[in-house]
Amino acid sequence: MNEVVTLAHGNGGRFMRELIRDVFLRHLDNANLDISADAASLPPASGTMVFTTDGFIVDPLEFPGGDIGLLAVHGVVNDLAVMGATPRWLSLSCFIEEGFEIARLERIAISLGRAARDCNVAVVTGDTKVVPRGHGGGLYMAMSGIGWRDPEIMLGMANIRAGDCILVNGTLGDHGTAIILARNEFGLHSDLHSDCASVLPFAAAATQIPGLRFMRDPTRGGIATVANEISLETGLRVVLDEARLPLSEAVRGVCEMLGYDPHYLASEGRVIAVIDPAYAESLLAVWRSIPGGDQAAMIGRIETGRPLVVLSTRLGGERLLDELEDDPLPRIC
Amino acid sequence: MNEVVTLAHGNGGRFMRELIRDVFLRHLDNANLDISADAASLPPASGTMVFTTDGFIVDPLEFPGGDIGLLAVHGVVNDLAVMGATPRWLSLSCFIEEGFEIARLERIAISLGRAARDCNVAVVTGDTKVVPRGHGGGLYMAMSGIGWRDPEIMLGMANIRAGDCILVNGTLGDHGTAIILARNEFGLHSDLHSDCASVLPFAAAATQIPGLRFMRDPTRGGIATVANEISLETGLRVVLDEARLPLSEAVRGVCEMLGYDPHYLASEGRVIAVIDPAYAESLLAVWRSIPGGDQAAMIGRIETGRPLVVLSTRLGGERLLDELEDDPLPRIC
Numbered sequence: 160m161n162e163v164v165t166l167a168h169g170n171g172g173r174f175m176r177e178l179i180r181d182v183f184l185r186h187l188d189n190a191n192l193d194i195s196a197d198a199a200s201l202p203p204a205s206g207t208m209v210f211t212t213d214g215f216i217v218d219p220l221e222f223p224g225g226d227i228g229l230l231a232v233h234g235v236v237n238d239l240a241v242m243g244a245t246p247r248w249l250s251l252s253c254f255i256e257e258g259f260e261i262a263r264l265e266r267i268a269i270s271l272g273r274a275a276r277d278c279n280v281a282v283v284t285g286d287t288k289v290v291p292r293g294h295g296g297g298l299y300m301a302m303s304g305i306g307w308r309d310p311e312i313m314l315g316m317a318n319i320r321a322g323d324c325i326l327v328n329g330t331l332g333d334h335g336t337a338i339i340l341a342r343n344e345f346g347l348h349s350d351l352h353s354d355c356a357s358v359l360p361f362a363a364a365a366t367q368i369p370g371l372r373f374m375r376d377p378t379r380g381g382i383a384t385v386a387n388e389i390s391l392e393t394g395l396r397v398v399l400d401e402a403r404l405p406l407s408e409a410v411r412g413v414c415e416m417l418g419y420d421p422h423y424l425a426s427e428g429r430v431i432a433v434i435d436p437a438y439a440e441s442l443l444a445v446w447r448s449i450p451g452g453d454q455a456a457m458i459g460r461i462e463t464g465r466p467l468v469v470l471s472t473r474l475g476g477e478r479l480l481d482e483l484e485d486d487p488l489p490r491i492c
Numbered sequence: 493m494n495e496v497v498t499l500a501h502g503n504g505g506r507f508m509r510e511l512i513r514d515v516f517l518r519h520l521d522n523a524n525l526d527i528s529a530d531a532a533s534l535p536p537a538s539g540t541m542v543f544t545t546d547g548f549i550v551d552p553l554e555f556p557g558g559d560i561g562l563l564a565v566h567g568v569v570n571d572l573a574v575m576g577a578t579p580r581w582l583s584l585s586c587f588i589e590e591g592f593e594i595a596r597l598e599r600i601a602i603s604l605g606r607a608a609r610d611c612n613v614a615v616v617t618g619d620t621k622v623v624p625r626g627h628g629g630g631l632y633m634a635m636s637g638i639g640w641r642d643p644e645i646m647l648g649m650a651n652i653r654a655g656d657c658i659l660v661n662g663t664l665g666d667h668g669t670a671i672i673l674a675r676n677e678f679g680l681h682s683d684l685h686s687d688c689a690s691v692l693p694f695a696a697a698a699t700q701i702p703g704l705r706f707m708r709d710p711t712r713g714g715i716a717t718v719a720n721e722i723s724l725e726t727g728l729r730v731v732l733d734e735a736r737l738p739l740s741e742a743v744r745g746v747c748e749m750l751g752y753d754p755h756y757l758a759s760e761g762r763v764i765a766v767i768d769p770a771y772a773e774s775l776l777a778v779w780r781s782i783p784g785g786d787q788a789a790m791i792g793r794i795e796t797g798r799p800l801v802v803l804s805t806r807l808g809g810e811r812l813l814d815e816l817e818d819d820p821l822p823r824i825c
Contacts (some may be wrong), residue, residue: 165819171713172720172816195649195725197571197708198544200641211531212583212636214621238530250545252634254587286634288547291822294629301585301619301634303545308533316528375530380504387505392528483505486498489624 169289186272199283206307218490222341224352228271235304240362241374244306256295318372324439325459335424351409356428370435396464502622519605532616539640551823555674557685561604568637573695574707577639589628651705657772668757684742689761703768729797
């Protein structure tokens with residue numbers, strides 16, 4: 160096999176067939192993936208079908224705690240999980256830049272395949288395109304996912320009421336900070352890893368608790384962006400409590416040194432839940448009992464008042480967390 | 493709104509929300525698209541679920557007879573149609589290069605929305621990423637699709653037998669040739685348009701005819717590539733009859749002048765069927781009766797013998813049509 164991807168790997172012919180067989184099929188193989196067909200026929204399932212898609216352009220492609228393949232699986236699994244669904248089938252569309260190292264593509268495929276098996280999902284259909292050198296970013300991926308949920312689980316921002324509590328299952332901004340460090344632009348070093356992970360155990364447990372209104376994973380734009388979406392959609396005031404927001408020392412330190420606001424930094428293994436206050440303590444206890452959930456916290460509440468997002472600071476003041484306008488960190492996910 | 497896409501349109505914040513609302517939601521809106529959720533919950537359907545994905549990197553993004561949006565819808569619809577399925581739901585993932593003109597994005601969204609309505613499919617979930625200037629090709633798209641098929645329709649290369657006939661529903665290579673001309677590299681002019689279209693009427697009609705074995709749309713790599721896939725998978729010889737292959741005068745002329753082999757050029761609105769010879773004439777008659785099917789033709793047959801693809805020439809000779817090795821035409825779809 161060639162050592163790098165060439166335009167001929169995208170032409171539909173022999174090199175493409177070999178690339179698909181030797182890299183993707185080898186590491187993503189499963190009973191429902193048939194590379195001789197243009198689409199996968201899938202066994203029946205019960206429940207309401209949930210369908211999502213996400214694009215991935217992270218730079219660098221490999222970073223402490225993950226890579227674009229792991230990120231793609233968890234990104235899609237998490238989008239389905241926060242809808243209350245059980246993820247099941249994935250599609251993978253790759254945009255590979257001419258000259259990309261095949262060994263690197265294979266490392267990413269191995270990681271992607273392992274993440275899929277860990278989440279009990281399978282890549283059942285795919286497509287590969289090669290873009291000419293200088294027209295890509297090494298490797299971009301688009302992944303779609305299908306899951307099923309109990310039709311009685313009806314989560315959504317429309318359910319949110321004043322008085323509801325906001326919870327998170329762990330520290331915030333680890334992924335964004337890990338990417339900043341991985342870019343090595345500032346000469347900073349740390350053992351911080353991306354939090355890239357499946358939130359399915361947390362989401363599935365939450366759907367068993369009464370009073371759950373809504374879940375969302377705080378990826379691009381972080382917790383501040385999720386809070387702004389809630390405020391815009393519900394017309395309610397969202398208050399986040401600075402003292403309770405779980406931030407690792409590394410995230411805190413990097414943000415202080417470089418001037419980033421951690422409330423806008425992405426997590427890739429976290430879930431935000433909005434829940435009836437009567438059940439918030441139950442959810443917190445359940446989340447803390449799940450492996451990786453020891454930092455789970457009640458971080459805020461929904462209030463009546465002007466539809467704004469406010470950070471209630473340690474010093475007793477209030478700071479407005481507005482919608483992002485510039486992009487502090489392109490190619491984060 | 494800004495006139496071009498900026499990195500801030502990809503940050504999850506206000507500009508991204510406005511871009512999604514003003515461009516995508518405006519032109520793709522439907523009852524199942526909820527941009528306040530990360531995924532779409534979809535109504536139940538009967539039959540076997542079929543799932544596919546495709547990436548689109550065509551250059552130029554707009555060409556005679558279509559654009560990347562139209563191409564994406566038809567590409568995914570056709571991948572489902574050739575499985576015998578009725579397409580229903582689409583996802584759209586966009587990779588937009590910083591600096592891309594918003595008016596152009598809107599033209600493409602309008603075209604995409606119109607194509608979706610024409611095919612009775614709906615975009616129900618999406619994602620937008622912005623890549624920095626110099627790391628993209630203007631606009632790349634990945635689209636996944638879900639359809640349902642009658643569980644009794646079991647098409648696949650494994651059904652193919654020696655003696656089967658090969659049919660196509662129209663002229664070959666029009667899309668590839670239209671793209672060559674649209675690049676304006678050769679100073680050639682023609683009124684040739686891409687054949688970009690839904691093959692669903694042809695595919696649906698074919699599934700009603702007994703003896704249908706397999707269908708495939710001859711996109712990247714053209715009819716020669718589909719024939720090679722059949723030969724490799726079945727271990728049978730595939731013979732294509734040069735005199736019967738429908739080629740427009742424009743395709744013939746451009747290929748002669750520029751040295752392209754039309755058998756390897758992409759179509760984006762054509763379907764190849766392999767069928768029991770006893771039913772081949774019925775299928776041909778049905779296809780010719782469908783609007784746009786007047787050029788449908790019986791173009792070859794499956795034979796025993798060494799697993800090769802052979803073009804039986806007008807002069808009575810034979811020419812081997814091998815698998816593509818180089819890429820004659822990058823970014824064709």
